[in-house]
Amino acid sequence: MILARDLSIRHTVASGQPLAFYSHYSNGKHGEDLRYVTQAGEISILKRSGRISFCFSGEYTEKSAKDEIVSRLGLGDDMGEIYRNIGTDQFMEDAIKSFKGLRITRNDPWEATLCFVISQFNNIKRIRGIMGRMIGEFGEDRGKYHAFPTPEAIASADLGAIRACGTGFRDRYIKSVAEEFAFSFDKKKLYGMGYGDAKAALMELDGIGDKVADCILLFGYNKLEAFPIDTWVKRIMERVYFKGRKTSIRKLHEFAAERWPGRYQGYAQQYIFWHGRENIG
DNA sequence: ACCCAGGCGGGCG
DNA sequence: CGCCCGCATGGG
Numbered sequence: 001m002i003l004a005r006d007l008s009i010r011h012t013v014a015s016g017q018p019l020a021f022y023s024h025y026s027n028g029k030h031g032e033d034l035r036y037v038t039q040a041g042e043i044s045i046l047k048r049s050g051r052i053s054f055c056f057s058g059e060y061t062e063k064s065a066k067d068e069i070v071s072r073l074g075l076g077d078d079m080g081e082i083y084r085n086i087g088t089d090q091f092m093e094d095a096i097k098s099f100k101g102l103r104i105t106r107n108d109p110w111e112a113t114l115c116f117v118i119s120q121f122n123n124i125k126r127i128r129g130i131m132g133r134m135i136g137e138f139g140e141d142r143g144k145y146h147a148f149p150t151p152e153a154i155a156s157a158d159l160g161a162i163r164a165c166g167t168g169f170r171d172r173y174i175k176s177v178a179e180e181f182a183f184s185f186d187k188k189k190l191y192g193m194g195y196g197d198a199k200a201a202l203m204e205l206d207g208i209g210d211k212v213a214d215c216i217l218l219f220g221y222n223k224l225e226a227f228p229i230d231t232w233v234k235r236i237m238e239r240v241y242f243k244g245r246k247t248s249i250r251k252l253h254e255f256a257a258e259r260w261p262g263r264y265q266g267y268a269q270q271y272i273f274w275h276g277r278e279n280i281g
Numbered sequence: 282a283c284c285c286a287g288g289c290g291g292g293c294g
Numbered sequence: 295c296g297c298c299c300g301c302a303t304g305g306g
Binding site for chain 3 (some may be wrong): 121122123125126129130163166167168169170171248250
């Protein structure tokens with residue numbers, strides 16, 4: 001059993017995070033049910049009120065499964081401190097009120113990378129479909145589910161097979177980053193690097209720009225200071241903070257760093273994104 | 282039919 | 295640096 005105050009699995013999974021693309025979520029009368037497969041095995045969670053009960057299989061032990069869940073769902077985050085930090089104005093207060101319990105999930109760097117390379121110039125529903133087909137096509141068969149595809153599996157696939165999953169023009173980016181992660185890119189090294197250096201290293205890769213790099217750092221490398229700016233965040237910030245004027249990505253980054261200094265820009269961003277998308281349009 | 286989606290690379294001034 | 299363009303695909 002795990003205590004989980006200020007956790008909404010629904011908001012967390014719905015808000016376009018990598019976890020959503022490889023998990024199975026349902027909300028029944030017994031509570032919120034979430035299942036997902038990792039390289040180590042399968043995790044199954046049931047949350048009712050502020051408590052999580054869980055099951056596991058594969059290589060997991062009671063302790064490692066618990067650690068996995070706490071880490072994956074960001075349960076170590078002090079939401080009181082985070083809400084005080086990002087609740088800087090009426091828009092942010094409304095966002096927090098609407099989506100209290102929305103967490104930043106922590107995913108494997110490769111998983112975050114593949115998901116967000118696919119996300120570019122795309123929409124959440126389609127990303128989900130493409131990821132589902134890639135998992136079915138290239139992920140190891142674990143019986144009930146397939147595991148997340150390894151970089152090696154995708155690196156050795158041919159471009160046509162990747163494209164057959166519905167990736168469109170992103171096929172070559174997908175293959176390229178898979179080759180990097182399989183053979184040359186030192187993905188461990190980024191954990192020990194500062195935010196700026198790690199972002200620059202990711203942006204060396206073909207198909208990874210400013211926004212995708214920030215997503216990978218936020219959702220894959222536990223760097224909560226990352227602030228991904230997509231079309232929604234840009235549009236909403238321009239409306240709320242810049243009187244509707246077109247504003248460059250660079251200016252928006254500068255504004256965010258000033259308004260939400262410290263370690264929680266990534267949380268600010270996720271609440272702007274989801275509140276803006278769901279409640280403001 | 283038209284527009285848009287968790288953008289990026291390349292080319293231009 | 296900023297700006298503009300093309301890019302696959304499917305849903306509204």
